[in-house]
Amino acid sequence: MHEQMPxxxxxxxxxxxAQRWAVLRMSITDGRTSDAERDHHVKAFxxxxxxxxxxxxxxxAYGDGTRIRWSCTSLTSPGCSSMVMVxxxxxxxxxxxxxxxxxxxxxxGKHGTKLIQSLxxxxxxxxxxxxxxxxxxxxAVLQYLERPANAxxxxxxxxxxxxxxxxxxxxxxxxxxxxxxxxxxxxTYVDSLDCPGLAALRDIDDVIEGHKGAGRFDPGNWFLLRNxxxxxxxxxxxxxxxxxxxELVYMGxxxxxxxxxxxxxxxxxxxxxxxxxxxxxxxxxVDARNVPAIRLYESAGFRTTHSRRAMVRKPTNCx
Numbered sequence: 408m409h410e411q412m413p414x415x416x417x418x419x420x421x422x423x424x425a426q427r428w429a430v431l432r433m434s435i436t437d438g439r440t441s442d443a444e445r446d447h448h449v450k451a452f453x454x455x456x457x458x459x460x461x462x463x464x465x466x467x468a469y470g471d472g473t474r475i476r477w478s479c480t481s482l483t484s485p486g487c488s489s490m491v492m493v494x495x496x497x498x499x500x501x502x503x504x505x506x507x508x509x510x511x512x513x514x515x516g517k518h519g520t521k522l523i524q525s526l527x528x529x530x531x532x533x534x535x536x537x538x539x540x541x542x543x544x545x546x547a548v549l550q551y552l553e554r555p556a557n558a559x560x561x562x563x564x565x566x567x568x569x570x571x572x573x574x575x576x577x578x579x580x581x582x583x584x585x586x587x588x589x590x591x592x593x594x595t596y597v598d599s600l601d602c603p604g605l606a607a608l609r610d611i612d613d614v615i616e617g618h619k620g621a622g623r624f625d626p627g628n629w630f631l632l633r634n635x636x637x638x639x640x641x642x643x644x645x646x647x648x649x650x651x652x653x654e655l656v657y658m659g660x661x662x663x664x665x666x667x668x669x670x671x672x673x674x675x676x677x678x679x680x681x682x683x684x685x686x687x688x689x690x691x692x693v694d695a696r697n698v699p700a701i702r703l704y705e706s707a708g709f710r711t712t713h714s715r716r717a718m719v720r721k722p723t724n725c726x
């Protein structure tokens with residue numbers, strides 16, 4: 408009932424406010440689910456978008472004069488990036504989707520976007536082919552994991568790292584420590600198994616801003632581990648603005664300190680802090696090829712929920 412729209416142009420255009428629900432219903436939900444499930448998904452998305460103050464000013468619609476036939480949600484994020492979401496399944500041809508995506512990429516690039524991403528169902532061969540034709544490439548298959556962290560029933564995790572660290576101490580993020588966090592995070596990219604190549608596509612300051620935009624940013628939920636004065640690892644969380652849940656946005660260990668159990672120590676610290684703050688669930692995404700990280704998270708109680716194919720490209724006309 409939300410998709411009937413009079414006088415829709417026979418070309419891809421930015422959608423009007425009146426078309427918002429229909430565009431979102433088509434582009435961000437699984438078209439194989441029921442109408443009720445899709446409407447519930449849109450409602451939850453709009454509530455979260457409102458809480459996060461997302462502008463939702465890049466919703467695209469293509470119609471036949473009376474009905475939306477294809478749509479795309481391009482969601483801009485801090486750090487000069489955007490996430491494009493396209494319908495699945497779709498009646499549009501691969502060539503049509505590729506052409507529309509090229510138009511959207513040009514628009515985003517002209518408006519300051521430096522990196523465009525898209526997450527596809529693994530079985531979505533059509534959109535994958537269309538995005539590749541539009542200049543995207545696969546950066547990883549992401550494995551999503553979730554862990555309950557309810558303070559009322561989840562005991563603290565105890566991990567002893569005394570054999571690897573002589574004087575471990577934690578510091579939280581602050582503007583005065585921005586450079587220290589940047590340097591440490593940049594160092595953790597060396598020989599990383601998590602989306603290798605992605606770091607080269609973005610400036611570190613854009614990466615940091617993007618991490619801040621994952622949930623509600625609280626510097627007290629970003630932790631850097633030092634051994635004496637030497638930064639060796641970090642773990643960053645973003646908390647939902649609507650419910651007591653958090654996303655583990657990033658975790659990394661300096662390459663000189665890998666293989667000593669420090670990753671487990673860092674994750675246990677983060678989970679315990681979230682637990683004591685009353686967080687009732689933690690989610691994360693990790694490159695499916697990063698088997699050591701997956702085993703680490705599973706040992707801390709995380710379990711896989713689903714997977715998505717991550718596609719990326721840089722606009723040629725950004726800036």
